[in-house]
Amino acid sequence: MAENILKFVAFSLIIAAVYHVVPRSLRKCVLLVANAVFYVSISTLAGGGGSVFC
Amino acid sequence: MSVFLLLRGGGVAFFADIFLSWLLAKLLARNRNRIALTVCITLAVLPLVLTKYAPFIPSTLFAPESLALVAMAGISFYTLRIVSCYADIYAGKIDDAPGFADYALYVSLFTQILSGPIMRVKDFTGQVDSAGFDSGRASQGAFLILSGLVKKLVVANMAASYVDSVHARISTLPALCLWMGAFLYAVQIYADFSGYSDISNGVMLLLGFRSTENFSTPYFAQGFGDFWRRWHISLSSWLRDYVYIPLGGSRCSGVRHFVNLLATFAVSGLWHGTGGNFLFWGLCHGLLVWLSSKLKLIRNPAITFLLVMLLWIPFRASGMSQALTYYARMFAGLSLSTSAITSMIVLFTGDNTCVLYACVLFAGILAMFLHDMAAFMGKDCPFAFTMLFTVMVILFGRMGESAFIYARF
Numbered sequence: 001m002a003e004n005i006l007k008f009v010a011f012s013l014i015i016a017a018v019y020h021v022v023p024r025s026l027r028k029c030v031l032l033v034a035n036a037v038f039y040v041s042i043s044t045l046a047g048g049g050g051s052v053f054c
Numbered sequence: 055m056s057v058f059l060l061l062r063g064g065g066v067a068f069f070a071d072i073f074l075s076w077l078l079a080k081l082l083a084r085n086r087n088r089i090a091l092t093v094c095i096t097l098a099v100l101p102l103v104l105t106k107y108a109p110f111i112p113s114t115l116f117a118p119e120s121l122a123l124v125a126m127a128g129i130s131f132y133t134l135r136i137v138s139c140y141a142d143i144y145a146g147k148i149d150d151a152p153g154f155a156d157y158a159l160y161v162s163l164f165t166q167i168l169s170g171p172i173m174r175v176k177d178f179t180g181q182v183d184s185a186g187f188d189s190g191r192a193s194q195g196a197f198l199i200l201s202g203l204v205k206k207l208v209v210a211n212m213a214a215s216y217v218d219s220v221h222a223r224i225s226t227l228p229a230l231c232l233w234m235g236a237f238l239y240a241v242q243i244y245a246d247f248s249g250y251s252d253i254s255n256g257v258m259l260l261l262g263f264r265s266t267e268n269f270s271t272p273y274f275a276q277g278f279g280d281f282w283r284r285w286h287i288s289l290s291s292w293l294r295d296y297v298y299i300p301l302g303g304s305r306c307s308g309v310r311h312f313v314n315l316l317a318t319f320a321v322s323g324l325w326h327g328t329g330g331n332f333l334f335w336g337l338c339h340g341l342l343v344w345l346s347s348k349l350k351l352i353r354n355p356a357i358t359f360l361l362v363m364l365l366w367i368p369f370r371a372s373g374m375s376q377a378l379t380y381y382a383r384m385f386a387g388l389s390l391s392t393s394a395i396t397s398m399i400v401l402f403t404g405d406n407t408c409v410l411y412a413c414v415l416f417a418g419i420l421a422m423f424l425h426d427m428a429a430f431m432g433k434d435c436p437f438a439f440t441m442l443f444t445v446m447v448i449l450f451g452r453m454g455e456s457a458f459i460y461a462r463f
Contacts, residue, residue, distance in 0.1 A: 016260040020187045028155045038164035
């Protein structure tokens with residue numbers, strides 16, 4: 001859904017902001033957590049194989 | 055091993071799969087031999103084959119429903135990245151498998167997992183520790199995101215409604231509508247996929263990473279070889295490095311070179327989809343890449359675009375029979391009569407707003423064309439396009455339309 005494209009962009013912008021705010025040593029953790037949130041949302045929340053974001 | 059990731063709702067299984075595939079990468083780095091590489095690649099590719107090609111496997115051998123298996127979102131791109139990592143370790147392009155965190159980010163980064171681009175492990179992991187905020191990159195990234203939104207929300211979504219209408223009524227519409235449908239699908243797929251790539255690369259730049267360019271004005275290509283150097287660059291370079299060159303590439307006899315090209319494009323077609331229409335699309339591209347190197351005529355940009363556009367028809371069709379019907383209707387009884395032209399325009403919305411709709415869509419296409427033309431000529435005028443794209447998204451962005459085309463591959 002196009003709304004979900006905007007959600008994806010908004011999610012990415014939030015992650016980018018957090019990524020640059022946290023100490024350098026935590027940056028990988030931010031990306032790993034973002035990956036986990038993103039993957040779980042596109043697979044589990046949409047019922048497996050579906051997509052919340054795109 | 056990788057079958058874990060196919061289990062329904064398998065968030066945990068997905069993370070377990072990343073860990074297991076990383077362990078295999080570590081083992082491969084310590085035992086760089088062909089057998090280990092074959093085992094690793096087979097285990098990586100197996101889930102993709104089982105989920106994508108399950109309808110073609112006899113149910114006595116494999117019944118995906120009984121195991122509650124589903125295709126994981128982004129499995130096609132995830133698989134290509136894992137195979138790329140294994141092949142690069144085997145070839146010695148990287149000294150050792152990356153650390154677990156770097157590997158997990160490489161194979162599953164949220165900006166790239168659904169539709170790429172397919173970065174190389176060395177290019178990605180080399181930036182993980184050094185990526186930081188850079189205002190120049192950030193503004194470039196913001197412009198790319200805006201450009202991607204225009205391509206997707208204005209051009210691709212508006213073109214999609216016309217294309218869908220045409221494909222729903224192939225046998226009743228005049229040939230002129232089918233030609234317009236074919237043209238708009240060529241526009242739609244480019245705007246859709248390059249729009250996604252722009253957004254993905256824009257986010258990567260905001261994070262401080264440089265990603266892989268996926269499109270470079272493909273519809274200005276001079277011949278099919280040139281087209282594939284400009285279209286979905288990360289996939290075509292992946293196929294070149296991991297399929298075409300290992301098969302022997304062009305450093306062999308003429309016949310073998312031809313066979314290598316066809317085999318590589320057959321893999322490309324089957325990676326996109328399982329139907330005969332995808333195989334046909336891939337083989338035709340392979341044939342035309344070969345012909346482009348022989349015939350100067352095909353290296354004309356207009357001829358190249360026309361042939362690319364015609365080959366998108368089987369790519370969009372539900373099957374080969376629908377594609378053949380489309381071709382038959384397109385070429386039989388093409389007329390430029392007033393009624394055919396009226397039908398072509400009315401199809402945009404079906405009511406009296408059709409002319410306005412067509413004007414907005416073609417203004418979007420023109421903006422995209424001018425942006426590509428500026429890039430093709432090496433001219434950079436981001437401020438003008440930033441203003442134009444912002445206005446277009448606000449005024450004409452179509453919400454509530456379809457998902458990205460390449461997300462389903």
